Amino acid sequence: MHDKQLPPQSRRSFFKNAAVAGAGVAALTTMGTVPGAGKGWRASAAPPGKTVAIFGAGPAGMTAAHELAERGFAVTLYEARNVLGGKTRSIYAPNSGSTPLPGEHGFRSFFGFYHNLPDTMRRIPFAGNKNGVWDNLVRLEAAMIAGVNRHNLTIPLPFPIPLPQLPMTLKAFIDSVSSVLETVWRLPAQEALFAAERLGVYVTSCDERKFGQWENITWTDFAKLNNSSKEYNRFLGDGFIKELVATKSANCSANAIGLVGESYVWSLLGINNDGGAAGEGNDRVLNGPTSEQFVNPWGDYLRSIGVKIQLEQQLSSFKTNGKHIASATVSGSGGTNAVEADYYISAIPHERFSTVLDDAMVAADPALAGARKLQNAWMVGLQYFLKSRHDLANGHVGYNDASWGLTSISEAQFWKKPLTSYGDGTVKDVLSAIISDWDTPGMFNKKTAKQCTPEEIVKETWEQIKAHVNGDGVTQLTDDMVHSTLIDTGLTGAGTPQIAYDDSIFIQNAGSWTQRPEAATGIDNLMLAGDWIKTDMNVSCMEGANEGGRRAANAVLHASGSSQGAVELHKQFKQLLWEPFKAVDAGLYRANLPNEFDIVDGGRKPH
Structure with missing residues (x-):
């Protein structure tokens, strides 16, 4: 199929267009900078009206507690289990x-x-x-790609990639990625080129297209996995995807996979990595073990800055008063208890949040109903x-x-x-x-x-x-x-x-973005945290959960009128080289036309 989709003339046209479009930005740097790490805040006594109840002590809830306690809020963290960490905990x-x-x-x-x-x-x-x-x-x-009845491939990290001097044109980018897929991942030349071109389409797509078109189709459809060889599927399909996110290409949105895939590629190239010392x-x-080296020390620190931690206390309901949470109820071995606070953060998984999401809450904020439609994977x-x-x-x-x-x-x-x-x-x-x-x-x-x-x-x-x-x-x-x-x-x-x-994870099915709520809800003192809300990271992972916790903390800061500085959000890296392409694509998308480099779907309208 690829031979028919990508005739030599079309490929030459693709590269010619890419080279022309890229020539105007050849002087742009490709190296982004990341703001410095936060220095933290000294805990202080919470002023009146600044109490926060957080339900769920996974990375999202612990992050929200961390940020708010350092800014002087009185935080109580409730966890249904008898240990901290959620799905991140050791067993x-x-x-x-x-x-x-x-x-x-x-x-x-x-x-x-x-x-x-x-x-x-x-x-x-x-x-x-x-x-x-x-x-x-x-x-x-290193990373190993193992197969049955084939030579296993061990790839050094970072592995040497035949890149031109940066900055590069889009043609050079496509050539380089194609070369890597062909020489390192051993894909046939035609399929290596095809895969690189699909990536080129994604990275030159404007945000409106990513969320309006690619968000609503699967990675299988975007990457044309059903019409490709087993080798192509092995590396560009689930064989690769399962190492980044726990989902299947036939279900996950092309935008979610494309976003994390692009971030991973830049990381492999040594661009925009968090670095320094042993962790780079x-x-x-x-x-x-995760609990010993990360989670338990985190819990100790939270306690040291005044966070009260209540284990074996599961959120069972909210009591609403119009667009306001009047109280919450937690249950445990000691029975049920009412929880009253100025602000409430639900940092529990979406499937558990759905069990406490009643009709009164949906009436107060109809956007919350989308949480009931989200799906999980094991x-x-x-x-x-x-x-x-x-x-x-x-x-x-x-x-x-x-x-x-x-x-x-x-x-x-x-x-x-x-x-x-x-x-x-x-x-x-x-x-x-x-x-x-x-x-x-x-x-x-x-x-x-x-x-x-x-x-x-x-x-x-x-x-x-x-x-x-x-x-x-x-x-x-x-x-x-x-x-x-x-x-x-x-x-x-x-x-x-x-x-x-009991520990399934949220999957980013095609079309699920519109069902995901924001951290700040239509209920004035209810906030949501987790990797399943709308985050810049988009996919299920500790980074997404941490970002979700930061967003919830910022929502509390905003609602309370706090004078403390906002929690810093490190945005996904944007390659400056692609911005002119995206600007062109924005006009094409608004005119209901496909991405200019989308040879495969060049005759299909985006929406």
Whole structure:
């Protein structure tokens, strides 16, 4: 199909137009600057009328509490579980010793294009660290793309890319990306060029088109995955997407994938990365369990600046008085309790917010009804505790032929504390995997993950991983290496029709942007926080949750008339080179015409 879509004459026309349009901006710099990290604020006694109740102690709620407490508000943070961190918290294997074996809901990536979250991390004290918990980040040096019956590809990070001198024309950008896809990712030349051109269409699209057109179609449709080779799909479809966001290309909006994909490309090129010391680079992980190296120190800091933390207290309802919240109710082992505050921030997941969203609240702010239409996906962690050290790669491994959408990382190489200090002392490594496709039959047992018992999930996942890394006369993983395993404790009822997952994540389905609410609602003292509200980051991740918490804190500052400075929001990087293209595209979009470089859809109206 690509040969028909991209005849040589059309490609020459594309490049000619791109070169002409780019010539006028050749002098523009491509290097953006990021505002300096926030210095924090000293806590002070809250003035009258400045009490805040925050429900949900994941990254969003903890961020909002952090920012408001540092600005003198009296904050109480309520969490339904008995630990902080939400989906970011570590989990521990039961009955595995006095110091239980540590696991995660999934390995934690701190991408270089994150800026809001690193700013917060630098402001969380950690003994011996100059830059707080941020100094607990370790730079990854590589990523592996693994396949079945094929040579696995290990890519150094950052990997050498044949770029022209910056600034570059759009033609040079397309040529460079195409070259990378062809030489590094081994795509056929024609498909490498096609993929680069689709990216060129996205980066030259104006914001109106991104949110008015690309937001409303799937990545599958935008990237033409259904008419492409398996290799093209493997790298530009779900094989790549599952390593950035837990969703499927057939469901996720082209705008959401395009945005994070563009940010990732700039990060790979060393542009706009949060950096310095050990944490610089395209991708980073913590040097130990997330709760120990990040979440628990954060909780300690919040308490030190006056935040009251109430665990095992779940938000069950709001009581409204017109466009005003009069009170809230929380429930726990001690019964139900009324909560009264000047401002309320819901930082719980959208599916739980929907359960407390009553008709009176929707009547006060009809935009809140969209939360009921948002959808989730399962991204479940599974740890294999190993008796010996096995570094499959110095970074993440993507199992591109795995039907269950697997990724993993070998943890011990990055941790300061040896694994032998946990459990019975014989565990030396943990292969931390993620299962992100629960509806596709397994490669070996031919069952979907949702149809499997816990034992079947463990076995099938292990077999899929071994099929990718064992071969060509090399055996990296064997069954006798496994000491024990741990499935994400949020998964319940496995092997029964009642299987459920308590820690699912929000997915950015095509068209969902208009259903997502803002941090400030039509109810004057109710604010929302999380990666599921409208954020600049757009996709589900810790950075998006942190940004959502910052937006909620700013909404409280605005509503209260506070004289304290607003919380800084680090916007997504914008390549100055593309601005003239976007300006042209804005005119085309308003005239109901396609993007000028959109050869594939050149005859189709955008809306």
